[in-house]
Amino acid sequence: MTSHASRVLVLNSGSSSVKYQLLDMTDGTRLALGLVERIGEETSRLSHTPLVSGGAKREHEGPIADHEAALKAVATELAADGLGLDSPELAAIGHRVVHGGLKFTVPTVIDDAVLAEIERLVPVAPLHNPANITGIRTAQALRPDLPQVAVFDTAFHTTMPEYAARYAIDVATADAHRIRRYGFHGTSHAYVSRQTAALLGKDPAETNVIVLHLGNGASASAVAGGRCMDTSMGLTPLEGLVMGTRSGDIDPAVTFHLKRVAGMSADEIDVLLNKKSGLLGLCGDNDMREIRRRIEEGDERAQLAFDIYIHRLKKYIGAYTAVLGHVDAVAFTAGVGENAAPVREAAIAGLEELGLAVDAGLNAVRSDAPRLISPEYSRVAVAVVPTDEELEIAQQTYALVNA
Numbered sequence: 002m003t004s005h006a007s008r009v010l011v012l013n014s015g016s017s018s019v020k021y022q023l024l025d026m027t028d029g030t031r032l033a034l035g036l037v038e039r040i041g042e043e044t045s046r047l048s049h050t051p052l053v054s055g056g057a058k059r060e061h062e063g064p065i066a067d068h069e070a071a072l073k074a075v076a077t078e079l080a081a082d083g084l085g086l087d088s089p090e091l092a093a094i095g096h097r098v099v100h101g102g103l104k105f106t107v108p109t110v111i112d113d114a115v116l117a118e119i120e121r122l123v124p125v126a127p128l129h130n131p132a133n134i135t136g137i138r139t140a141q142a143l144r145p146d147l148p149q150v151a152v153f154d155t156a157f158h159t160t161m162p163e164y165a166a167r168y169a170i171d172v173a174t175a176d177a178h179r180i181r182r183y184g185f186h187g188t189s190h191a192y193v194s195r196q197t198a199a200l201l202g203k204d205p206a207e208t209n210v211i212v213l214h215l216g217n218g219a220s221a222s223a224v225a226g227g228r229c230m231d232t233s234m235g236l237t238p239l240e241g242l243v244m245g246t247r248s249g250d251i252d253p254a255v256t257f258h259l260k261r262v263a264g265m266s267a268d269e270i271d272v273l274l275n276k277k278s279g280l281l282g283l284c285g286d287n288d289m290r291e292i293r294r295r296i297e298e299g300d301e302r303a304q305l306a307f308d309i310y311i312h313r314l315k316k317y318i319g320a321y322t323a324v325l326g327h328v329d330a331v332a333f334t335a336g337v338g339e340n341a342a343p344v345r346e347a348a349i350a351g352l353e354e355l356g357l358a359v360d361a362g363l364n365a366v367r368s369d370a371p372r373l374i375s376p377e378y379s380r381v382a383v384a385v386v387p388t389d390e391e392l393e394i395a396q397q398t399y400a401l402v403n404a
């Protein structure tokens with residue numbers, strides 16, 4: 002590889018969207034970022050923001066038939082900024098891949114065998130892996146000569162102890178169908194737990210952190226010295242915390258009940274629990290900003306949804322305190338965790354016995370920087386640590402192709 006190839010394109014391909022960022026890894030600078038939405042519809046939308054030489058955001062609406070057309074449109078936008086994908090400065094393309102099963106514990110250069118294995122995992126990630134595979138194939142067709150790297154959402158959690166990863170069900174049945182707790186958002190949990198240690202001025206290998214990744218999807222993890230000991234998502238991203246549209250933990254018998262008594266099909270139950278539940282199902286809104294606005298106006302449904310969300314969060318903070326034994330910090334991250342001070346305040350309220358407290362003044366400060374929001378006397382630090390999955394994917398990709 003030529004020594005000046007220092008750029009990495011990060012692709013996050015969803016079923017009808019592609020998010021991307023182009024970074025320069027000499028210093029981690031972002032050169033451009035954007036999003037293609039509603040791929041395959043008449044009203045597809047591309048928004049592209051060049052971050053070099055003062056370029057302004059550009060938006061285009063109009064049909065984009067498939068992922069290939071989407072990536073070609075992205076390539077055209079990048080080329081217009083002098084950042085074309087044919088540039089010799091592009092070192093690699095890093096792909097977010099949601100499910101890596103047990104096999105992929107580290108970022109991996111993609112070849113036919115790797116792609117076949119990602120495909121083999123489709124039954125355990127039917128919503129995510131097919132889109133990731135399409136993204137990879139499209140990028141390969143565009144730049145067949147370039148290393149393409151898969152960075153797995155599950156990788157960080159593969160070090161979970163067996164007792165945390167197994168469900169207490171018949172072992173033969175579980176193994177035959179690869180049913181176990183894989184966990185997701187791993188790139189974020191890895192990044193945020195390391196950044197939290199840095200914020201405390203400690204070695205990550207000697208720091209125990211509870212990471213609360215609260216976005217539209219949400220998950221918690223218990224990280225001891227850089228190793229994931231438990232995480233709240235399981236076989237799929239449905240388990241655990243109350244999310245924007247997902248129920249999180251429920252009695253599995255609810256699903257039999259819905260089938261037997263309500264006559265719903267497996268697919269209908271899947272849609273109910275993944276897309277129509279959580280905050281949305283509880284109060285009709287999944288955006289925490291809107292829920293807080295309604296609460297300010299005295300809306301009781303919004304208040305109850307908020308209380309259920311917080312109650313679940315508290316249960317996980319307590320559980321992971323017990324799992325870790327000693328906790329150095331609780332770190333809030335992602336859209337809700339980074340922005341919603343009332344969520345942080347409510348989640349920590351009453352947990353003084355666990356050594357946790359939030360300083361109201363510090364909690365109210367808005368900032369993009371990692372910061373502490375606990376008072377001096379707090380035994381356990383409470384932190385807000387912005388996540389950066391794209392930077393983490395780019396760093397892992399770049400490190401791998403330069404190894």
Ligand code: AMP
Pocket residue numbers: 215216217218245287288289290335336337340341
């Ligand atoms: P993410 O999935 O990490 O992009 O997070 C998206 C979610 O973050 C949105 O659905 C909102 O609920 C939440 N969010 C973003 N900004 C704010 C804010 N200023 N206050 C409260 N919640 C926010």
